[in-house]
Amino acid sequence: MSELPVGISEVYRDRRVQLLLYKLLGEGLGKLSPIFDPMYGYRYPIAEVIVGDTATTEGFLRRLAEAGVLRGELCGRVVFCPHCNSIDVSTCYCCPDCKSLNVGKALSIEHFRCGYIDAESLFHANGKLVCPKCHEVLTEAGVDYRKIEAWRCNDCGKSFDVSIPCYRCSACGRSFTFDGAVCKEVYCYSLSDEVVRGAPKYLLIPPVKEFFERNGFKTQSPGYVEGRSGVMHMFDIVASRVGAAKNTTIIDFAISNSLVDEQPIVGMFAKVYDTDPAQSILVALPKLSDAGKKLASVYKISVVEARNTDEVIKRLGGITKAIGAVGFKPLDVMTLLSLPDHLRTTAMAINKLGRSTAEDVAKETGRARAVESDYLNQLVKSGHLKKGREGHKVYFQIENSR
Numbered sequence: 001m002s003e004l005p006v007g008i009s010e011v012y013r014d015r016r017v018q019l020l021l022y023k024l025l026g027e028g029l030g031k032l033s034p035i036f037d038p039m040y041g042y043r044y045p046i047a048e049v050i051v052g053d054t055a056t057t058e059g060f061l062r063r064l065a066e067a068g069v070l071r072g073e074l075c076g077r078v079v080f081c082p083h084c085n086s087i088d089v090s091t092c093y094c095c096p097d098c099k100s101l102n103v104g105k106a107l108s109i110e111h112f113r114c115g116y117i118d119a120e121s122l123f124h125a126n127g128k129l130v131c132p133k134c135h136e137v138l139t140e141a142g143v144d145y146r147k148i149e150a151w152r153c154n155d156c157g158k159s160f161d162v163s164i165p166c167y168r169c170s171a172c173g174r175s176f177t178f179d180g181a182v183c184k185e186v187y188c189y190s191l192s193d194e195v196v197r198g199a200p201k202y203l204l205i206p207p208v209k210e211f212f213e214r215n216g217f218k219t220q221s222p223g224y225v226e227g228r229s230g231v232m233h234m235f236d237i238v239a240s241r242v243g244a245a246k247n248t249t250i251i252d253f254a255i256s257n258s259l260v261d262e263q264p265i266v267g268m269f270a271k272v273y274d275t276d277p278a279q280s281i282l283v284a285l286p287k288l289s290d291a292g293k294k295l296a297s298v299y300k301i302s303v304v305e306a307r308n309t310d311e312v313i314k315r316l317g318g319i320t321k322a323i324g325a326v327g328f329k330p331l332d333v334m335t336l337l338s339l340p341d342h343l344r345t346t347a348m349a350i351n352k353l354g355r356s357t358a359e360d361v362a363k364e365t366g367r368a369r370a371v372e373s374d375y376l377n378q379l380v381k382s383g384h385l386k387k388g389r390e391g392h393k394v395y396f397q398i399e400n401s402r
């Protein structure tokens with residue numbers, strides 16, 4: 001996975017940024033397109049929900065574009081009224097001379113002999129066409145006159161070939177031309193390629209590492225495992241159960257704007273084949289292609305499809321239950337009943353938590369840490385639990401754990 005510029009990795013710490021990335025990646029939206037709103041101009045409803053405020057959403061998106069997280073693409077312009085700043089503005093046509101909106105296309109007649117041009121209606125007289133200027137009767141179109149379609153201003157009476165576009169403000173009723181208008185550019189936003197490539201590192205790896213550590217694994221990210229060939233292979237996360245010779249789970253991540261193809265599975269297979277871990281998992285955000293799934297099942301690679309961290313953790317929980325079952329078998333009811341009440345409470349907490357410290361158990365039972373430490377040591381002495389040290393921490397787990 002590629003390194004991101006420092007600025008981007010900082011930005012990921014913002015919870016709102018994470019939510020936005022999950023929306024765009026996990027739900028396959030791909031792009032944030034604005035919708036027109038006569039109150040605010042253009043709005044980004046999806047981003048607004050995340051930011052929690054309509055007024056600051058655009059600034060938030062713009063800053064993310066400046067930081068290189070989003071890529072902005074011009075997708076429109078909003079015109080503001082220069083008089084009252086409203087955006088409730090409609091486009092129309094006006095007279096290039098007096099700027100009146102009272103213009104329309106009308107049929108005009110040009111009398112060749114005198115050169116006079118005016119609206120056709122003014123030439124009608126007693127069922128004939130008569131030139132209003134020289135009073136001559138017109139005879140045949142194309143011979144002594146021609147009909148032309150032209151714009152005409154009903155206010156100043158001028159005719160013209162092209163009208164000019166102008167704007168009318170519904171709020172204050174005034175009109176203005178493009179030169180007088182206040183324009184603002186509107187952008188659509190999508191994730192930058194760098195972010196799509198680097199997202200797993202910042203969004204998914206930390207919580208998944210934490211999940212494995214909570215379940216009694218030691219993790220490394222990136223992690224390296226030596227294959228039978230002697231080659232060192234790198235995985236996004238390597239999780240191994242403390243004290244277990246061969247209980248390594250390797251996890252790789254693949255992320256896409258829409259659908260993850262089979263490439264990550266193909267790439268993973270060579271590494272998995274050589275290192276032969278207890279379990280290999282590919283986390284695909286948001287979905288893996290059917291071809292990818294077929295290959296994964298042939299290669300015995302477990303697939304976790306998810307749209308966000310919560311889903312990843314939930315599905316990993318389902319998959320790794322199998323690992324947990326191998327890892328430790330809870331104390332059975334008969335064993336628990338054979339214990340005095342105060343020790344049974346401690347034993348039941350360990351049953352529930354798995355491998356844990358006296359502090360973890362104290363939190364669970366609500367008793368003092370020193371008390372739980374004493375009870376845990378009694379259970380070690382009686383052979384129900386075993387004890388291990390890792391750095392400064394002492395861990396307790398059920399004796400039959402691996």
Ligand SMILES: [Zn+2]
Pocket residue numbers: 095096097098099100153154155156157158
């Ligand atoms: Zn006019």
Ligand SMILES: [Zn+2]
Pocket residue numbers: 111113114115116131132133134135136
């Ligand atoms: Zn004439």
Ligand SMILES: [Zn+2]
Pocket residue numbers: 081082083084085086169170171172173174
């Ligand atoms: Zn206005």
